Amino acid sequence: MDIDKAHVALRFAQAGLSYSEHAVVQKQIALHLAGLMAKHLPSHEFSEVLEIGCGSGNLTDQLLEQFRIKKLLLNDLYAEVQQHFSALSNSSTQIDWLIGDIEQVALPKALNLVASCSALQWLTDFNALTAKVHNSLSEDGYFCFSSFGPQNLIEIKTLTGQGLNYFSAAQIVDILVGNQFEILHLSEQRYHLDFTHPKQVLQHLKATGVTATGSGYRWTKYSLQKFYQEYQQFSEKDEAGHLQYALTYHPIYCIARRKP
Structure with missing residues (x-):
């Protein structure tokens, strides 16, 4: 890119x-x-x-x-x-x-x-x-x-x-x-960082400036919900049975x- x-x-x-x-x-x-x-x-x-x-x-x-x-x-x-x-x-x-x-x-x-x-x-x-x-x-x-x-x-x-x-x-x-x-x-x-919700993944990236990788990307309500849903493939349950969402x-x- x-x-x-x-x-x-x-x-x-x-x-x-x-x-x-x-x-x-x-x-x-x-x-x-x-x-x-x-x-x-x-x-x-x-x-x-x-x-x-x-x-x-x-x-x-x-x-x-x-x-x-x-x-x-x-x-x-x-x-x-x-x-x-x-x-x-x-x-x-x-x-x-x-x-x-x-x-x-x-x-x-x-x-x-x-x-x-x-x-x-x-x-x-x-x-x-x-x-x-x-x-x-x-x-x-x-x-x-x-x-x-x-x-x-x-x-x-x-x-x-x-x-x-x-x-x-x-x-x-x-x-x-x-x-x-x-x-x-x-x-x-x-x-691998673990988060309790995909929204926290995006917040983490914004807080570290990494959103600069997507200068032309614009989130909509639909794309955000789709992102949250599809991020399930990168989730695992911890020892307490709570979902954790990984970022590599x-x-x-x-x-x-x-x-x-």
């Missing part, structure tokens, strides 16, 4: 205050990604780091906690995101901002590390961005990220036809290798090193 970046920015800006509370899976993904980085990167000290799509700071907090970074450049689509980072003024790390579409803005040279969590699925051209990152990294610099795979929010796509076109892990490897990266780690997970997240994690 075509991605309207202005619409994506608007939806995430509108969800800004509710995102931190409801993005429970994204927090777990950030924690897991940071742990993988700590395990696989030979050094925990970096002169200059870029984070793509910093959002409300889930990965940012982990980067500053687990690594010693002299300068951290934070990117996101919209300037309002900076409201989540007021506490960083006390950090010993120099914090700079690169607001705008990461596919369009110029990147500094000689970055030691480019990191991103739950953001790269919004790219129009992941291959072009990978080449851009390669050109901006120092020799033996690292590209570490999580993105989402084909089973992500599969329940929503099945019922509405709305959703992003996600790359598989194999496709991500092909793109990275084709752009002169060495894969140090690649893994996948499945997270499918993160893919990658730790890659730039080849000279």
